[in-house]
Amino acid sequence: MMHVLPYLVAAYIFLTGCYGLATSRNLIHAIGCLAVCQSSTYVLLLAVGYQDGATAPVFSDLRPGSRPVVDPVVQALTLTDIVVGATVTALLLALVLQIAKRHGTVDPDELRELRG
Amino acid sequence: MHHLLxxxxxxxxxxxxxxxxVGHRLPRIAxxxxxFVVSGATAALALVLLLNSSxxxxxxxxxxxxxxGESVGIVVVGDGPALGMAALVSLLTLAALAYSWRYFEEPPRGHRGAFTALMLAFQGAMCGxxxxxxxxxAFVFFELMSVTAYALTGYRIDDAKAVQGALTFGVVNSLGAYAMLLGIGLLYARTGELSMAKIGRGLDxxxxxxxPDALVLASFVLVLTGLLVKAAAVPFHFWLPDAHAVAPTPVCMLLSGVMVELGVYGVWRVYGTVFAGPGGIPAADLTxxxxTLGTxxxxxxxxxxxxxxxxxxxxAYSTVAHTGLFLVGIGVLTPEGDDGVALYIIGHAGVKAALFACAGVLLDRYGSVDEHTLHGRARELRTTAVLFAVGALGLAGLPPFGVALGKAVTEEAVGGPLTxxxxxxxxxxxxxxxRVTARVFLGLGPRPQDADSDLETSGAGEEPETAGLLSRIPDTMTTVxxxxxxxxxxxxxGPGFGDLVARSxxxxxxxxxxASVHWTLPGVLLGLASTALAVALGGLAVTRPHWTTAPDWARPLRRLQSGHVGDYVAWLLMGATVLGALALPGVLGG
Known part of the structure; x- marks a missing residue:
């Protein structure tokens, strides 16, 4: 059960973020929800690399092979993922700012010019 | 040679x-x-590598x-399709840069060269x-090309519609990318590998x-969700018309011509390398x-x-329709289908980019892309009219356009009612x-009546992308x-071009x-049939304008395109569920 739990948590976080996005009444909140969706990928990736009783893969005070370590690859992936996420969030928030200036609202229910 | 990849x-x-x-210190022309030089050099490199890719x-x-046998490095693969797509990306970027030569109003001080820089970043990401x-x-480059595409779509930040379309584009595509990353995480959990070929072997x-088991199915659905969002398959497609309607024209040429097609390419690549083995998703389920989704x-x-x-x-909707046809073509999993789609994509890129370029001429000349208000106004643009009409015929699949060859080969591969x-x-x-050609450039038929304006985006009263309305069309905007x-x-x-593509x-x-690719009599006849049908439909629409007013049965379909980003997210989840249900039988049977 303990091994399935992180995956269930990741799925829950992703779906929560999607629910927030679908029902959002404010675009800043929507971008926040997108960031929530993304944090599910951090949980999933770190859970994939986890091992019981293993330590951090830092070999400055650790002889290689003396202890099990958690998978450093997924940690590198997570770091890259965070960088990607920061870029996306920053750009989308900048667009929201511009929407607020041009439309005078950030409520998606009122931004419906592009349709049909 | 491979070190150059x-x-x-x-x-x-x-x-x-x-x-x-240093762009802000350079004069604009520099x-x-x-x-131009950087993009052209990359295109030349891609072509040289392509010729040596066997x-x-x-x-x-x-x-x-x-x-x-263990690796932690980054691997890049230079085979025919990969380098072919890279070459197509680079050539189209070059064309878009040529089209936008001294195009935008002088950008604000300190940001000179920003548009060109974004286009180059977009090109690099798509090649990657x-x-x-x-x-x-693949995920990192997917996100990089998405982010540059959002920025390019919202490049005219003072245009209210542009920033709105860019945001919808951004939210839906990023969500798709995160779904893809979840899928990649699951595949890594199962196999401990990231290289596509090794994941495939690991799954087997x-x-x-x-x-396959539930984990393989889940990762398949998640990865394909990301790629199908990019490929704009129904019901993941809602972002595309919004983004294409507002993006600057040179950007539309790239978005429609090649970025969307990269989603189709991604599906082909990932299925063929990762999921095609006995431990992956059975062929019948993928088909x-x-x-289903393609149709x-x-x-x-x-x-x-x-x-x-x-x-x-x-x-933009025509692009969506054509990606549906591409998905059907790769979905039947035959060598002929793959060859046909490859040729279809190349031909479509040229034709669609040319059509967008002509639409851009209308926008910059008249400040409108509305078929109704432009009725008969563009009679003076003879060259553009000819180009638009030829583009339309090419899109219909008039032999011997590349679109027609690709479509004929694909039709033969899918066979039966799918033809x-x-x-x-x-x-x-x-x-x-x-119909647009006849009404806008020739002024044929009665002026169409406006109806149900709550359900549509008219395209009238747009800002031109150039500095003011053009009084004469620059040569670059017709040459490109x-x-x-x-x-x-x-x-x-081109003699042997089809076979060359098929071989690689x-x-x-x-x-x-x-498989060998060549013109066949049924293929030519089908191409002529669809062209004749297109001409007939265009003619009927011009003479009977009520044919272009949406009837009652089409209104709910138009209402789905609600312009609300939350709705599009809900459709994305729904699409992922449908994809899972369609692929489920093979997993249950296994």
């Missing part, structure tokens, strides 16, 4: 960095020439070679996605004699999923395309473009579409089976 990404990215760093090249970036040999880098080894996409988008009056949105889908979807979308159409024509008539596609995939 990473340069396809590095050269445009360095060019972009250079322009961002910044644009720099962009046997396929593999490069471990930075010399991080695998040790004892095409040649990525491992899934995580892990499955043993059993078939069911892609043919649905083609049908929905053809209807939506027909009832548009906003010319750029009309062209009708190809003929109908291409005839309806091309018929709509011909003419060259693109000539290229699309050459794809169909089959060498990289299709289980090593070789």
């Amino acid at each position: 990473p340069l396809l990404v590095a050269v445009p990215l360095l060019g972009a960095a250079l322009l961002v760093a 910044a644009e020439i720099t962009g 046997p396929p090249m593999v490069e471990w970036v930075g010399g991080w070679l695998p040790v004892g 996605f095409a040649i990525a040999g491992d899934l995580f880098n 080894a892990a499955a043993g004699h059993g078939g 069911r999923a892609l043919v 649905l996409t083609a049908a929905t988008a053809a209807v939506m395309c027909w009832y548009q009056r906003h010319i750029k949105r009309l062209l 009708a889908v190809y003929v109908a979807a291409s005839a309806i979308t091309a018929g709509a473009v011909l 579409p003419a060259l693109l159409l000539a290229a699309a024509f050459a794809v169909g008539v 596609v089959n060498e990289a995939g299709s289980g090593g089976a070789h």
Whole structure:
């Protein structure tokens, strides 16, 4: 059960973020929800690399092979993922700012010019 | 030779960095020439590598070679399809840069060269996605090309519609990308590998004699969700018309011509390398999923395309309809289908980019892309009218355009009733473009009446992208579409070109089976039939304008395109569920 739990948590976080996005009444909140969706990928990736009783893969005070370590690859992936996420969030928030200036609202229910 | 592969990404990215760093100190012309040189050099490199891509090249970036079969390095693959896509991306970027030569109003001080820099970054990211040999880098380049595309779509930040379309584009595509990353995480959990080929082998080894299990199905659905969002398959497609309607015209040429097609390419690559083995998703399930979604996409988008009056949105829906046809073509999993789709994509890129370029002429000359208000106003633009009409005929699949050759080969591969889908979807979308030609450039037929304006985006009263309305059309804005159409024509008539494409596609995939590609009598007849149908539909629409008013049964379909980003997210989740249901039987059976 303990091994399935992180995956269930990741799925829950992703779906929560999607629910927030679908029902959002404010675009800043929507971008926040997108960031929530993304944090599910951090949980999933770190859970994939986890091992019981293993330590951090830092070999400055650790002889290689003396202890099990958690998978450093997924940690590198997570770091890259965070960088990607920061870029996306920053750009989308900048667009929201511009929407607020041009439309005078950030409520998606009122931004419906592009349709049909 | 294979050491040069990473340069396809590095050269445009360095060019972009250079322009961002010193672009504001350069005179405008120097910044644009720099962009031109960098983009052209990358295109030349891609073509040289493409000509040497047999046997396929593999490069471990930075010399991080695998040790004892284990690797942590970044792998890029240079086979025919990958380098072919990279070459197509680069040539189209070059065309878009040429089209936008001294195009935008002088950007604000301190940001000179920003547009060119973004275009180069976009080019580098798309090349990177095409040649990525491992899934995580495919994700990173996928996100990089998405982010640059959002920025380019919202480039005119003072235009209210542009920023809104860019945001919708951003939210939906990023959500798709995160779904893809979840899928990649699951695949890594199962196999401990990131390189596509090794994940494929790992899945087969892990499955043993059993078939795929729930984890494989979940990762398949998640990865394909991301790629199908990019490929704009129904019901993941809602972002595309919004983004294409508002993006600057040179950007539309790239978005419609090649970025969306990279999603289709990604599906082909990931299925063929990762999920095609006995531990992956059975062929019958993939065929069911892609043919169902593809047919649905083609049908929905053809209807939506027909009832548009906003010319750029009309062209955007035509792109959606055609990606539906591409998905059906790769979905049948035959070498002929793959070859046909490859040719279809090349021909479509030329034709669609040319059509967008002509729509841009209308926008910059009249400040409108509305079929109704432009009725008869563009009679003076003779050259553009001819180009638009030729583009429409090419889109319909008039032999010997490259589109027609690709479509004929694909139709033969899918066979049966699906052929009708190809003929109908291409005839309806091309018929709509011909209708626009007749009304806008020739002023034929009565002036259409405005109806149900709550349900549509008109496209009237747009800001031109150039500094003020153009009084005369610059030569670049007619030469570029003419060259693109000539290229699309050459794809169909170039002796041996079809076979060359087929050979390099089959060498990289299709289980090593070789198919030969050539014009056949049924193919030519089907192409002529869809062209005739398109002309007939265009003519009927012009003489009987009520044909273009959406009837009651089409209104709910138009209402789905609600312009609300939350709705599009809900549709994305729904689409992922449908994809899972379509692929489920094979997993249950295994």
